[in-house]
Amino acid sequence: MKGTEAHDSYGEKPDPEDHNAPVGPQRDTPPPENGPGGPSGPEPPEPSSSRTPDEPPHIPMPRTSVEDTGLPLPEPAPAPLFLEHRVLKSLLGAWALAACSPEETTAVEDHLGTCGACADEALRLRDAVGLLHPPESLDLDPTLRTRVLESCLDRRPPRIPVPEWATPYDAETARLDALLQDIGDAEWHAPVRLRWFEGDEQTSRRTTVAGVIAHLLTVDGLVALTLGLDDPLEAQADAPTPEARTEAFWTTSHFPPTRSVRTPWREQAHNLVRTVAFAAGGTSRASGAERGGGSGRLPVSYGAFELPLRDSMLDRAFETWVHAGDIAEAVDYPYEPPSPRHLHAMIDLGARMLPTALAARRQAGLATPGQTRHLVPAGTPGRSLRLEIEGLGGGEWLIPLDSPGALPSPDHEVAHIALDGVEFCQLAAGHVSPDEAAAGQLGDREAIRDVLFAAASLSRM
Known part of the structure; x- marks a missing residue:
């Protein structure tokens, strides 16, 4: 019989008067026809889903594995690098120079948080690394403005x-x-x-x-x-x-x-x-x-x-x-000399003013006695001194010694002075004494002395 087959399939139905029977639905007990309370039990609440009574229950699909997506598998987290204390201490120099691998850097920095001696040594090494870099001036190049203007004017001359x-x-x-x-x-x-x-x-x-x-x-x-x-x-x-x-x-x-x-x-x-x-x-x-x-x-x-x-x-x-x-x-500010072209023009002006300065010294009685005995008329060759300027703005000038109007002549050269360009300008500005000027000297010592003092006399307030 059909009912008998059901009882054979699920087991015997428990006696409701048997107090030793288990309470609640059991695995071998068929579900009641009208819900958990049987024919006389209350109606169960409506399910929250929109599934109809005849629709089979929704069974979720198994989770898709990463291997089934075709995407690369994530890299496994690297295992921390465990190093002995002596090895970590030997890596402090490389760590200060930022030359360690990422794993070594992590190991060293973790160690510095627990070892005070290594932390102090690492701080000293990091400070020492800072001294290895040469200091860079934050001031602009003094010639920057001139170079920018020259570049602009080369492309578009001013009106x-x-x-x-x-x-x-x-x-x-x-x-x-x-x-x-x-x-x-x-x-x-x-x-x-x-x-x-x-x-x-x-x-x-x-x-x-x-x-x-x-x-x-x-x-x-x-x-x-x-x-x-x-x-x-x-x-x-x-x-x-x-x-x-x-x-x-x-x-x-x-x-x-x-x-x-x-x-x-x-x-x-x-x-x-x-x-x-x-x-x-x-x-x-x-x-x-x-x-x-x-x-x-x-x-x-x-x-x-x-x-x-x-x-x-x-x-x-x-x-x-x-x-x-x-x-x-x-004010302790870095300052450079003028550009060589401009410095040469300034030196040329000083060299051209020297004959007049020599004449003024003779009139004031400041020239050496030997320099007052060799005066020549204007327009005639006379004794000359060769002024050689080295370095920036350099060049050579023949300075007439006997009068401002005398013609300088290499055939009448009696002395030779060699000076650095900036030092000659410092001498002409009165910032360097004629006796302290580092000049290469050759020839008539009195003529050389007069020219150096004449250059210093070009200075004024």
Whole structure:
């Protein structure tokens, strides 16, 4: 029978009166027809799924294995590297130099967290590695501005070019302005000592960084007056000399001057360059003779002497560089010499001024006795000294010794001096004594001494 087969399949039905029968549905007990309570039991709650009663129960599919996806298997985590203490200690130097493998680095750093002695040694080694790297200057190359401008002008010449004899002044004022941009307010009051020669003795005057800029402002004003620009000196000076004008400015202004003096100085420098560029005339297509021929010969008075405008602009470039070096030394700022081309032009100006300086020394009775017995008329050959400048801006010049108008002649060469270019400029600025100048000397010792002292006499405040 069907019912009998069911009872044989699932076992005998338990007696409801048997208290020893197990409670609840058993594995061998068929499910009740109307739910867990039987025909009289409560209705079970509706399932949350939308499956219909006739739909078979959802059986989840087995999880897809990584091997079945075709993707690469993940790399197993590397096992930590276990090293002995002596090995880890020997790796400290390589670790400080960042030369360890990643596994060795991890092992060493884990060890440093537990070993104080190795941690101290690692710290000392890491500090020592820092000393192996040479210090790099954060300051820009002083010639960067000049090189950038030259590169730009090579590609597109300016409509109104600056004359060649004014470019050194343009470059040196720009370099000094960059130095002033970098210093702080307090450094404007740093003490600076101006040095120059009077007669055969060195003299000096103490001022500040702001006082040096005021000095440059008032002396550049002599060129401004020649070009018809405003005079920066509002007070009346005792004499139209650089020293008298500077003293007048220092006396009438707030002394010591403050950094506010930078603005009028840089504006005047810009106006000087702009004015000589327009005064030189012509465009970029003009020839060298057409550019700056007439304006370059305008006389600029310094009180006791005059210089043509082209030489005066070189003189102002030279003094700007020298005093920028004084400021840089006072505030501990690195400062380089001018470019070789500009330095050569400054040396050439000093060499051309030496015959006049020698004549002034003879008139003042400062020349050696032997140098007063060999005077020759202007336009005739006379004794000459060969001035050889080595290094940056170098070259050779024949200096007439007997009179400013004498013709230098290699056939009448009586002495030879060899100097470094920067040292010659320091001598002409009064920063190096003639007796201390490291000059190679050959020939007439008296002539050599007179020329060295004449070069120092070119200096002034």
